[in-house]
Amino acid sequence: MDFEFTEDEKMFRDSIRDFLEKEFVPIADERDKKGPMTKEEAIDVMKKFKKIGVALDPESTKALFAEDPVIFGIVSEEMGRVWASLLPLFGMSALPAIFAPLASDETKDRLMPKLERAEFIGCFAETEPEAGCDTSDIKTTAKLEGDHYIINGNKTWISNGTIADVALVGAKDLSTGVESFFLVEKDVSPFDTNELHKIGWKANPTAEMFFENCKAAKENEMSAMMGKAFSDPKLMELLPLSPGMMNLLGQMSPFTALMTLPRAGMGLASIGIAQAAFDASVKYAKERVQFGKPIGKFQLIQEMLYNMNVLIETGRLLGYKAIDAINKGSREARRLSSMAKVYGGEAAVKVTYDAMQIHGGTGLSDEMPLERYYRDARMMTVPDGTSEIMKLITGYAILGKGFSAYA
Numbered sequence: 001m002d003f004e005f006t007e008d009e010k011m012f013r014d015s016i017r018d019f020l021e022k023e024f025v026p027i028a029d030e031r032d033k034k035g036p037m038t039k040e041e042a043i044d045v046m047k048k049f050k051k052i053g054v055a056l057d058p059e060s061t062k063a064l065f066a067e068d069p070v071i072f073g074i075v076s077e078e079m080g081r082v083w084a085s086l087l088p089l090f091g092m093s094a095l096p097a098i099f100a101p102l103a104s105d106e107t108k109d110r111l112m113p114k115l116e117r118a119e120f121i122g123c124f125a126e127t128e129p130e131a132g133c134d135t136s137d138i139k140t141t142a143k144l145e146g147d148h149y150i151i152n153g154n155k156t157w158i159s160n161g162t163i164a165d166v167a168l169v170g171a172k173d174l175s176t177g178v179e180s181f182f183l184v185e186k187d188v189s190p191f192d193t194n195e196l197h198k199i200g201w202k203a204n205p206t207a208e209m210f211f212e213n214c215k216a217a218k219e220n221e222m223s224a225m226m227g228k229a230f231s232d233p234k235l236m237e238l239l240p241l242s243p244g245m246m247n248l249l250g251q252m253s254p255f256t257a258l259m260t261l262p263r264a265g266m267g268l269a270s271i272g273i274a275q276a277a278f279d280a281s282v283k284y285a286k287e288r289v290q291f292g293k294p295i296g297k298f299q300l301i302q303e304m305l306y307n308m309n310v311l312i313e314t315g316r317l318l319g320y321k322a323i324d325a326i327n328k329g330s331r332e333a334r335r336l337s338s339m340a341k342v343y344g345g346e347a348a349v350k351v352t353y354d355a356m357q358i359h360g361g362t363g364l365s366d367e368m369p370l371e372r373y374y375r376d377a378r379m380m381t382v383p384d385g386t387s388e389i390m391k392l393i394t395g396y397a398i399l400g401k402g403f404s405a406y407a
């Protein structure tokens, strides 16, 4: 058992921390207040990340998600620590990006250069107005007509939706009733969007999306793309799947297996937000004097610092333990990543609340990053699976067959 990052991981953590502090700490508070990034701003962010190797072309995604998944945990935690709005921009673009090299030749010709230049913005469109947690009830349909699927339906709460070039859209195949995912390119088959407003992740666009007779090439359906990869070792090489993830894919449904990594990442990103709020609180507790003493000398302040610190330490251990389970392809990956997401998100809510309390009136000012941490922390318990659903997945993993809460 080793609780330390390797030397390479430490070097990576230091370089991404340094990069985020230089590029985004000076602008995050001001920019966040102005609302969703434009597409140009989002591409500018992606290009900056590309310079440190955090990008969505196949070579970079392999390094981020497959060669050492701890690197993905570090990226999540460090982004959370500085500006949580960066997370969905990057994370939700990654899903269609991973499938782009497996798409039809025409789609590849359009998308691969964008991926190489870090000009690719994507989204993952699954949630619908009447199908949130219960994704089995989606109404969006895909009808095969010749060599294209025709997609019809509405999606909601989709990160990056208004600025995405490509959407990976969940839809039920009309001939089988089975759900699959389809790459829909906006330039080829335009879809409409409408901006949604929310309390946190303010710089990240969130959208309603309307697909009306949108076309997706037959080859751009998920099982066709996966089938192509599994029958061609060269294409398989392009997928950022660690040996552990390959093992998970053999044990559970592809969606269940693939979601383990982003859920562990959400847990660690939440811990990043909490860490930023905690660091600010420690500094303030030493500096702020009341009753002739720094407030850090008061036992009730120390108790808050204790509570915050233990939540952060536990959430971080759980997050990296989940990543370790994914890396090993252990069945425990699903339970641990669900727990890491709930625990991290709820820890971030509690820690940012206490951080504001320690700062007194200053904590409630909108001049301080604390209010951004507090709003962003509150976002972490819903997207990518609500806390309740994560708890039910954990319950099922503990109790076993016959105990699914949905059945």
Ligand SMILES: Cc1cc2nc3c(=O)[nH]c(=O)nc-3n(C[C@H](O)[C@H](O)[C@H](O)COP(=O)(O)OP(=O)(O)OC[C@H]3O[C@@H](n4cnc5c(N)ncnc54)[C@H](O)[C@@H]3O)c2cc1C
Binding pocket: 092, 123, 124, 125, 126, 127, 131, 132, 133, 134, 156, 157, 158, 159, 160, 198, 201, 206, 379, 382, 383, 384, 385, 386, 387, 388, 389, 392, 405
């Ligand atoms: C900022 C943001 C970004 C998002 N980004 C994306 C995205 O990029 N792509 C995408 O597809 N979706 C995205 N989502 C949607 C997100 O995944 C859903 O909001 C989430 O799955 C919950 O669905 P819902 O909001 O419809 O809540 P509902 O499903 O209506 O749930 C309402 C409440 O009931 C609880 N609940 C539901 N079923 C059960 C049950 N069986 N047992 C106990 N409690 C239950 C829920 O936990 C919740 O507390 C995003 C959401 C937000 C807020």
